[in-house]
Amino acid sequence: MSNLSNDSFNYDEEPPLSDFLEDEPKKEKKGRRRFFQIIALLVALALFVQTVSFLFEHYSLNAWQFIQESDSLFKDEAIEAWQSSVVVVETNLGHGTGFFVSEKGEVLTNHHVSDEQGPLWVVTADGKRYSAQSIKHDTEKDLALVRVDAENESFQPLRLAEPTSFLNERVIVIGHPQTHSFIANEGHVSEEIGSYQRLSITNDVYPGHSGSPVLSQEGEVIGIIYARSLEERTHGEGLAIPIQQVLPFLDH
Known part of the structure; x- marks a missing residue:
């Protein structure tokens, strides 16, 4: 029987353990990078959908139709004058409409529009923005009366x-x-x-x-x-x- 030594076999050299350990941080970094890329893509997609939704809502056929109708109606000087008595009512929850019912700045709106617990603002047709206070409401009738904080100013009521x-x-x-x-x-x-x-x-x-x-x-x-x-x-x-x-x- 012949004596065989280990040198007689051509073993592939086994890589050291350190080679495997060095790859782990690279894989981890690559995984994190891919995760953030996916998140960024989802955010961009959400913004795109939101933008498309806004544009569709703002420039849809129905929107163009009522804008054209509105422009036509406001050519009537009387209707244009009524506009100055109408306001935007803003809260942290959204916005609605209201209108002046007194020269003192009292505005009638819906109870569900005015937010009793949070801040309230009124924006007039000339772009002025006033803080306002709810002074009266009826939940059953869904009515609310708010007053703008504007001393020494007079408003045109309807x-x-x-x-x-x-x-x-x-x-x-x-x-x-x-x-x-x-x-x-x-x-x-x-x-x-x-x-x-x-x-x-x-x-x-x-x-x-x-x-x-x-x-x-x-x-x-x-x-x-x-x-x-x-x-x-x-x-x-x-x-x-x-x-x-x-x-x-x-x-x-």
Whole structure:
């Protein structure tokens, strides 16, 4: 039997353990880099979707249509004058619409628009922004009265209509739908619900319209928008609190 030594076999040289240990940090760094790349991609995608959604909402066909209608209505000097009495009501939760009901800066809006627990601001048609305080509210009627903090300033209130039937009357709504401000649209009173509990109007209503005045052809407030219809036969038509409910709230 011949003597064989280990040198007779051609073993591949085994790499030292340190070679494996040196690769681990590289793999870990590469993994972290890939993780952050994925996160960055997801953030960019979210921003893209948000931007597309904003542009679609702001420049959709319906938006162009009501902007064109609004521009046409504001060519009427009377309707343009009413705009100065309409305001944006802002809270930390979002925005709605309101309108002056006194020269002292009292603004009528919806209770669900005003945030009693947080800060409140009012923005006028000329771009001035005022802090404001909620001074009165009725949760059942969904009405609120707020006052702007503006000493020695006078504001132009809208006139309030006398209580009567407004069925089939042409009406104008001025408000701040979606991402737009001071938009006017036209319709008519299609239904008086209950004993003057609610008005249904054919004007298209969108988020941000809450608190908008419903104005007669004479520029008098006959109601205040609080919601829109969800019935399939309608296209987001407005629901309003009639003047019959508004006057007792303001008088007490």
